[in-house]
Amino acid sequence: xxxxxxxxxxxxxxxxxxxxxxxxxxxxxxxxxxFEDLNREQPVGNIGDAYLVGSDLYVWSDxxxxxxxxxxIKGPQGEQGLQGIPGERGATGPTGPAGPELLRAAYIVxxxxxxxxxxxxxxxxxxxxxxxxxxxxxxxCKTRERMIECLEAEKIYxxxxxxxxxxxxxxxxxxxxxxxxxxxxxxxxIKEKDGELKTITKxxxxxxxxxxxxxxxxxxxxxxxxxxxxxxxxxxxxxxxxDATKAFSExxxxxxxxxxxxxxxxxxxxxxxxxxxxxxxxxKAFAANGDCVRLDIFYVxxxxxxxxxxxxxxxxxxELPNKACVAGKKYADWKEMxxxxxxxxxxxxxxxxxxxxxxxxxxxxxxxxxxxxxxxILAYYVKAGISVAQIAIQTNDNKYNQSSLGIKNLKKLxxxxxxxxxxxxxxxxxxxxxxxxxxxK
Numbered sequence: 471x472x473x474x475x476x477x478x479x480x481x482x483x484x485x486x487x488x489x490x491x492x493x494x495x496x497x498x499x500x501x502x503x504x505f506e507d508l509n510r511e512q513p514v515g516n517i518g519d520a521y522l523v524g525s526d527l528y529v530w531s532d533x534x535x536x537x538x539x540x541x542x543i544k545g546p547q548g549e550q551g552l553q554g555i556p557g558e559r560g561a562t563g564p565t566g567p568a569g570p571e572l573l574r575a576a577y578i579v580x581x582x583x584x585x586x587x588x589x590x591x592x593x594x595x596x597x598x599x600x601x602x603x604x605x606x607x608x609x610x611c612k613t614r615e616r617m618i619e620c621l622e623a624e625k626i627y628x629x630x631x632x633x634x635x636x637x638x639x640x641x642x643x644x645x646x647x648x649x650x651x652x653x654x655x656x657x658x659x660i661k662e663k664d665g666e667l668k669t670i671t672k673x674x675x676x677x678x679x680x681x682x683x684x685x686x687x688x689x690x691x692x693x694x695x696x697x698x699x700x701x702x703x704x705x706x707x708x709x710x711x712x713d714a715t716k717a718f719s720e721x722x723x724x725x726x727x728x729x730x731x732x733x734x735x736x737x738x739x740x741x742x743x744x745x746x747x748x749x750x751x752x753x754k755a756f757a758a759n760g761d762c763v764r765l766d767i768f769y770v771x772x773x774x775x776x777x778x779x780x781x782x783x784x785x786x787x788x789e790l791p792n793k794a795c796v797a798g799k800k801y802a803d804w805k806e807m808x809x810x811x812x813x814x815x816x817x818x819x820x821x822x823x824x825x826x827x828x829x830x831x832x833x834x835x836x837x838x839x840x841x842x843x844x845x846x847i848l849a850y851y852v853k854a855g856i857s858v859a860q861i862a863i864q865t866n867d868n869k870y871n872q873s874s875l876g877i878k879n880l881k882k883l884x885x886x887x888x889x890x891x892x893x894x895x896x897x898x899x900x901x902x903x904x905x906x907x908x909x910x911k
Contacts, residue, residue, distance in 0.1 A: 496520045496529055497670055499739070508537060512672070514724075514733045517695050535733065564902075639892035640866040642850055645818045646764075673740040675718040680707050687740040698725045703738070765854055765861070766903060767883065768794060768811040774878040778807060779856055780815075785906035795859035797876070814885045814901040816851045821894060823848050824863070824875070825882035832870035842870065848886065848894065 501522035502508040508521055508528060515530030515537065522528075528537040670689070679686045685704055693700045702725050710717035724732035763785060765777040776794035784791055793804035816822060824830065829843040849863040855874060864871040877883055885901075888894040 496527075497739070498522060498527070499670065499672055505537075505539075512537075512737075514735060516692065516699075516739065518691070519739070639848075639888065639894065640868075641888045641890050641892050642819045642821075642866070644820045669742050670739050671742065672737040674737055675703070675722055675735065676714050678703065678707060678714045678718075678738075678740075680704075680712040683708075687742055689739055689741050692739055698727065699735070699738075703735075762854060762856075764815050764817045765851070766790070766815050767813050767877075767885075768807045769813050769883075770807075770811050775880055775883050776805060776807060777854065777859070777861070777877060779854055790903065790905055795854075795856055797859040798857070809903065812901075812903045813899055814897065815903070816885060818852060820851050821848060821866075821886040821888050822851055822863070823882065823884040823886055823896070824880060827879055827881045830872065830875065832865065832872055834870055835864075835868060839869075846882075 496518055498520050502511065503523070505523050505528070508523055512519075512521065514535075517530065517532050519530040520527055521537070522543075523539075525542050527540050527543045529540050530536075531538045673687075683704075685700070685707065688700060703722075706717045706722065707714060721734045724735050726732050762779050762781055764780045766780060768776045768778070770776065778791055778794045780790065792807050793801065794807050796804050823846070825846040829845055830847060832842050832844060832847070834841060847863075847865070849865055849872075852862040852864055852871070852873075854861050858874065858876075859878065860874045860876050862871065862873040863875055885897040885899075886894045887897055
């Protein structure tokens with residue numbers, strides 16, 4: 471019968487083993503509401519790809535050929551803080567500009583016993599019909615000629631001279647509420663390279679481009695991680711002279727080192743410089759700007775007019791942006807503005823006066839009408855084209871518009887106000903560039 475002796479002393483520590491291989495970096499490319507949505511939209515991934523489903527992080531496993539849940543990346547919710555002390559009441563704002571002095575409403579209202587339907591008092595010496603007459607010019611009298619016809623047909627002779635008759639100027643309410651989306655739905659990965667921000671986007675193979683014999687925007691780390699895939703994609707593009715639509719019209723399979731075919735590849739990661747947007751998830755993700763709230767207009771002597779777009783996301787920042795759009799330039803190369811060059815802000819449906827150095831072409835809303843050219847116009851601002859530094863406008867009667875008007879070289883750009891009866895006047899300048907002061911303490 472064998473008996474064990476007492477345990478011996480612990481032996482000396484062995485030598486340190488060799489250094490292991492570096493792990494693969496993970497890039498969060500977006501988010502989905504459910505795991506089923508992730509599988510449906512992204513059936514195949516690459517090494518290092520990751521998506522958020524709720525607060526869980528799913529990473530692509532090339533070994534298993536599936537998305538793996540690596541856990542919750544959201545910490546527990548903290549306790550609710552104490553209510554802050556109410557701030558002091560702000561100072562009274564400056565007195566606004568004086569309203570219009572004249573009302574030109576006698577011929578656009580319903581007369582009854584000497585008083586207009588809107589309540590505008592008609593002076594005693596004004597020639598008005600004694601019996602009740604109704605004239606709805608909002609739908610019938612959009613031109614001077616048609617207005618005169620309506621007046622004569624209704625036997626409303628209230629003008630000494632028809633030269634005083636003018637078409638109605640349609641009044642629109644500016645949209646000055648700070649509402650809308652802070653950023654677009656698509657969430658992209660983001661990284662900083664060479665001092666510039668770059669977005670990482672899953673891009674369809676049919677949208678790949680060749681530049682100097684390489685796939686434009688293909689990340690260097692992706693080339694190193696899967697050289698076989700990159701070379702196969704590049705060679706396919708070269709074979710079809712860079713025409714990605716033709717090159718990938720048929721399913722493209724991921725090549726393996728043993729020469730067999732892997733899963734179908736529909737998208738790959740592509741880097742691109744970003745201009746403006748919103749950083750998310752502790753600066754690990756990025757989304758393009760959402761709704762534009764207003765434009766801040768500047769005038770630089772001997773250069774011209776510029777505008778700075780103010781987005782919903784800008785309304786909660788400590789300072790307003792100070793870079794103005796420059797056509798064809800990335801955000802880093804936009805022109806910085808000085809406060810003394812600010813003249814006014816415009817919101818959608820604000821009335822502006824435009825005078826061009828050359829004639830301004832206006833396109834008809836109804837396609838069977840002809841375009842017209844004008845040297846000056848009062849029009850409503852609609853929206854802005856940021857990448858081309860242009861604005862869209864429409865006439866007060868919505869018959870004509872111009873969707874790509876550059877403002878830099880305009881001869882004159884002024885802001886107007888219009889009341890509900892169509893009376894308009896120029897806004898007193900300069901305005902003060904107002905911050906939003908939302909959620910600031």
